[in-house]
Amino acid sequence: MSKERNALIDQNFRLNEEAVEDRDHGAIQRLAYGFELDRREFFKLLGGGVLVCAWAGPLRAQESGARARENSEDKLPQSIDGWLHIGEDGTVTVYTGKAELGQNIRTSLSQQVAEELRTPISSIRLVMADTTLTPFDMGTFGSRTTPIMGSQLRKVAASARDVLIQMAAARWQVDAAKLVAANGTITDPATRKSVSYPDLIKGQQLVKLIENDPPLTPAEKWHVAGTPIPKLDGRAFVSGQHKYTSDMTRPGMLYGKVLRPSAFHANLTSLDASEAEKLPGVKVVRDGNFVGVASPEQHTATRAISLLHAQWSAPQQPTEAELFEYLKKSSSGERRGNDQWGPSVYELGSVKEGLATAEKTLNQTYTVAYIAHVPLEPRAALAEWQEGKLTVWTGTQRPFAVRDELAQAFRIPSEQVRVIVPDTGSAYGGKHTGDAALEAARLAKAAGKPVKLVWTREEELTWAYFRPAGVIDVKSGVRGDGTLVAWQFDNYNSGPAAIRTPYNIPNQRIEYHPADSPLRQGSYRGLAAPANHFAREGHMDELAHMLGRDPLEFRLKNLTDQRLRAVFEAAARKFGWGREKSSASRGFGIAGGAEKGGYVATCAEVELNQGEVRVSRVLEAFECGAVVNPDGLRNQISGAIVQGLGGALFEAIQFDNGRILNPHLAQYRVPRFSDVPQIEIEILDRKDLPSAGAGETPMVALAPAIANAIFAATGIRLRSLPLVPEGLPKKG
Amino acid sequence: MPITLLVNGAERRVEAPSDQPLLYVLREQLDLTGTKYGCGEGQCGACTVLVDGRPVRSCRTPVSAAAGKKITTIEGLEQDGKLHPVQQAFLDAEAFQCGYCTPAMIVAAAALLNENPSPSEQEIMRRMEGNLCRCGTYPRIVAAVRQASSVARKP
Numbered sequence: 001m002s003k004e005r006n007a008l009i010d011q012n013f014r015l016n017e018e019a020v021e022d023r024d025h026g027a028i029q030r031l032a033y034g035f036e037l038d039r040r041e042f043f044k045l046l047g048g049g050v051l052v053c054a055w056a057g058p059l060r061a062q063e064s065g066a067r068a069r070e071n072s073e074d075k076l077p078q079s080i081d082g083w084l085h086i087g088e089d090g091t092v093t094v095y096t097g098k099a100e101l102g103q104n105i106r107t108s109l110s111q112q113v114a115e116e117l118r119t120p121i122s123s124i125r126l127v128m129a130d131t132t133l134t135p136f137d138m139g140t141f142g143s144r145t146t147p148i149m150g151s152q153l154r155k156v157a158a159s160a161r162d163v164l165i166q167m168a169a170a171r172w173q174v175d176a177a178k179l180v181a182a183n184g185t186i187t188d189p190a191t192r193k194s195v196s197y198p199d200l201i202k203g204q205q206l207v208k209l210i211e212n213d214p215p216l217t218p219a220e221k222w223h224v225a226g227t228p229i230p231k232l233d234g235r236a237f238v239s240g241q242h243k244y245t246s247d248m249t250r251p252g253m254l255y256g257k258v259l260r261p262s263a264f265h266a267n268l269t270s271l272d273a274s275e276a277e278k279l280p281g282v283k284v285v286r287d288g289n290f291v292g293v294a295s296p297e298q299h300t301a302t303r304a305i306s307l308l309h310a311q312w313s314a315p316q317q318p319t320e321a322e323l324f325e326y327l328k329k330s331s332s333g334e335r336r337g338n339d340q341w342g343p344s345v346y347e348l349g350s351v352k353e354g355l356a357t358a359e360k361t362l363n364q365t366y367t368v369a370y371i372a373h374v375p376l377e378p379r380a381a382l383a384e385w386q387e388g389k390l391t392v393w394t395g396t397q398r399p400f401a402v403r404d405e406l407a408q409a410f411r412i413p414s415e416q417v418r419v420i421v422p423d424t425g426s427a428y429g430g431k432h433t434g435d436a437a438l439e440a441a442r443l444a445k446a447a448g449k450p451v452k453l454v455w456t457r458e459e460e461l462t463w464a465y466f467r468p469a470g471v472i473d474v475k476s477g478v479r480g481d482g483t484l485v486a487w488q489f490d491n492y493n494s495g496p497a498a499i500r501t502p503y504n505i506p507n508q509r510i511e512y513h514p515a516d517s518p519l520r521q522g523s524y525r526g527l528a529a530p531a532n533h534f535a536r537e538g539h540m541d542e543l544a545h546m547l548g549r550d551p552l553e554f555r556l557k558n559l560t561d562q563r564l565r566a567v568f569e570a571a572a573r574k575f576g577w578g579r580e581k582s583s584a585s586r587g588f589g590i591a592g593g594a595e596k597g598g599y600v601a602t603c604a605e606v607e608l609n610q611g612e613v614r615v616s617r618v619l620e621a622f623e624c625g626a627v628v629n630p631d632g633l634r635n636q637i638s639g640a641i642v643q644g645l646g647g648a649l650f651e652a653i654q655f656d657n658g659r660i661l662n663p664h665l666a667q668y669r670v671p672r673f674s675d676v677p678q679i680e681i682e683i684l685d686r687k688d689l690p691s692a693g694a695g696e697t698p699m700v701a702l703a704p705a706i707a708n709a710i711f712a713a714t715g716i717r718l719r720s721l722p723l724v725p726e727g728l729p730k731k732g
Numbered sequence: 733m734p735i736t737l738l739v740n741g742a743e744r745r746v747e748a749p750s751d752q753p754l755l756y757v758l759r760e761q762l763d764l765t766g767t768k769y770g771c772g773e774g775q776c777g778a779c780t781v782l783v784d785g786r787p788v789r790s791c792r793t794p795v796s797a798a799a800g801k802k803i804t805t806i807e808g809l810e811q812d813g814k815l816h817p818v819q820q821a822f823l824d825a826e827a828f829q830c831g832y833c834t835p836a837m838i839v840a841a842a843a844l845l846n847e848n849p850s851p852s853e854q855e856i857m858r859r860m861e862g863n864l865c866r867c868g869t870y871p872r873i874v875a876a877v878r879q880a881s882s883v884a885r886k887p
């Protein structure tokens with residue numbers, strides 16, 4: 001056993017040297033954690049049993065390949081990826097750095113562990129997103145939980161099963177290959193002997209590192225994975241018992257609130273806090289441009305903020321009217337964009353030559369507005385300092401990054417910061433940063449007491465970050481027979497996700513141009529995929545109509561990707577594409593695409609009534625490999641469609657000179673019951689293909705399908721998202 | 733000022749300014765955190781509770797206005813460890829994702845079914861329009877309410 005422990009430490013040292021050169025801050029931070037993985041400590045915490053760790057060592061070719069890639073989303077953690085403990089009572093505790101935000105991964109990951117470990121799902125407990133207890137994780141985003149974490153945990157579980165089988169084989173002095181694990185028990189079919197996992201484990205303290213990939217159970221043989229298991233802790237949610245960050249308390253806790261500047265980028269020039277400080281129990285904190293208060297009651301904190309007299313000076317900032325021009329201008333020349341991805345170009349053949357051979361060409365510009373995530377649980381954090389150590393409970397998608405943010409801000413080592421993410425009231429890409437955590441921690445430090453801070457809806461709609469606005473120019477050429485020959489696609493500021501076309505075009509130039517965004521921007525469900533699909537699939541529709549061809553037939557003519565063809569065909573069949581012609585009062589549209597391992601085709605039906613547009617029916621065909629939980633998947637797809645309706649039809653952040661003009665739900669409209677169309681979902685379960693995530697891609701083809709349906713009915717081509725914030729524009 | 737509230741069948745004494753929203757009193761003083769803050773603007777419905785059986789937005793209800801009236805929160809729907817039919821229907825239909833809107837949806841639906849034991853789909857959507865679900869689980873919520881209504885109708 002001590003040999004095993006030494007192996008762990010050895011590997012850490014080796015990794016340490018590697019990691020020094022590694023630019024990935026996360027890998028370095030993680031190492032420190034690796035040292036803390038003291039076997040005895042662990043068993044003290046959990047009781048005896050078997051601890052199995054997946055070890056993605058630094059020397060694996062695949063790993064270093066992933067590491068060499070620049071895009072941060074593709075970087076994988078490099079040491080322990082997951083671990084699992086089987087206790088003497090048979091309880092299986094699984095540790096993952098992923099967070100539950102409503103995407104139901106607590107359930108779907110448990111299913112996968114139960115499957116490989118051959119143990120009832122009720123014996124599994126997931127510890128998630130706790131920087132002290134769980135392995136490092138980049139974050140919960142990019143539809144990566146299912147393909148990456150899911151398969152890692154399956155490997156850990158399969159290895160754990162193997163460990164147990166070996167133990168039984170040693171006990172009975174038989175060949176391990178002959179033993180069968182099922183339902184938490186190992187059986188020897190020859191002798192009919194059997195032993196339950198708890199009985200096998202009793203009195204053991206065993207650590208196992210997995211060095212090789214164990215064989216996994218193929219999807220066709222799944223019993224627990226692949227089935228619609230209900231949300232594991234669903235009862236806590238329907239009874240109001242689940243504690244979100246915003247519901248938590250600590251002894252002596254105060255409520256915090258921040259004084260927001262008069263505009264973005266404003267500097268505090270003076271502050272008179274004397275009135276606020278007179279309120280009982282109120283503590284006012286000023287630190288640079290940060291001004292906040294802490295008080296024993298929320299309403300006193302709110303009152304104290306209103307009694308602060310502050311002067312701010314803010315620079316002149318762009319207006320909404322000049323936004324798109326500004327983005328294009330700021331993307332060229334000396335000014336560097338603020339996007340971490342940097343510019344990227346993809347080229348194939350020569351667009352110039354392609355255009356020269358085209359019989360028809362088309363040149364169009366598409367735009368998308370800034371939109372807000374509007375998670376129903378606003379950003380929230382509860383911070384507590386104890387003897388120089390900081391613990392923060394907060395709803396974030398990136399607990400380890402937030403831990404590092406906090407460590408930096410307070411100039412303490414990361415090991416002294418613990419970030420815990422309670423299952424959170426959703427995020428949709430909006431909770432990557434640690435704003436609320438920093439604010440709460442700053443106030444808690446000054447007050448010497450735990451502080452909880454929950455953003456108001458107005459703060460959410462102002463001080464969070466937005467889905468980037470963007471401009472997309474598309475220039476294309478086709479031959480008379482409908483063959484695409486040239487495609488130029490320039491995306492300003494939206495982002496590079498799903499920027500490439502899935503259609504076969506011999507001459508392409510596709511470029512993403514980062515720009516200076518007037519508003520704080522960041523990731524949003526699907527990143528730029530909805531924007532790029534809106535432009536691409538809208539443009540494809542325009543070309544089809546220009547050529548007098550059916551939009552579906554035109555797409556299929558230029559498409560050989562079998563998986564994408566399959567969803568287009570499935571959607572068209574189920575929807576009854578082509579069965580009814582669009583009329584002035586009813587239009588049909590189709591769009592599709594592929595992103596992050598998911599393939600989607602969406603058909604939309606819109607009803608028009610005196611300039612009012614209503615989406616009445618959406619049919620979506622979706623394929624993401626082998627389905628892990630069909631019911632959870634349907635829920636995700638349906639939810640993505642409903643949320644996507646907002647960005648497609650009416651959501652837009654309005655701003656002027658560093659201020660948000662519509663920071664309230666009465667002004668920023670999000671989809672409600674009455675907006676929901678009839679939704680039909682066609683899932684193509686490809687058990688022969690690896691499972692991909694499904695939180696994002698189901699959203700990407702919705703807006704173009706709706707825009708195309710509106711055109712089919714009215715002849716009005718809408719090239720800006722949102723499409724109809726104030727009803728249908730007049731023709732012309 | 734001292735105020736006596738009748739919450740989930742029990743008398744509770746609290747100390748609060750009379751204009752303080754009921755939401756904060758429930759959450760901060762009575763630890764009834766199933767009732768959520770979503771906007772504080774009367775726009776999202778996450779703070780819905782029943783006052784004398786009628787759904788109200790507790791973020792816009794001064795605590796003094798609820799004094800002496802019967803207040804029911806999500807925590808008060810469960811009886812002797814048995815979920816309310818609407819809670820059970822939400823669980824069965826898995827009519828949630830992140831679940832943050834769920835308690836208020838259930839409270840609003842329970843009020844609706846009290847008044848009209850078998851509402852049409854249209855009626856459900858109309859009456860629940862003020863409750864937001866950003867995760868977009870509306871179709872399942874409607875299905876769950878209909879399910880609960882048919883259970884409620886059975887003898």
Ligand code: FES
Nearest residue numbers: 770771772777791
């Ligand atoms: S919190 Fe009361 S309506 Fe939103």
Ligand code: FES
Nearest residue numbers: 829831865866867
């Ligand atoms: S389930 Fe997330 S807001 Fe409704």
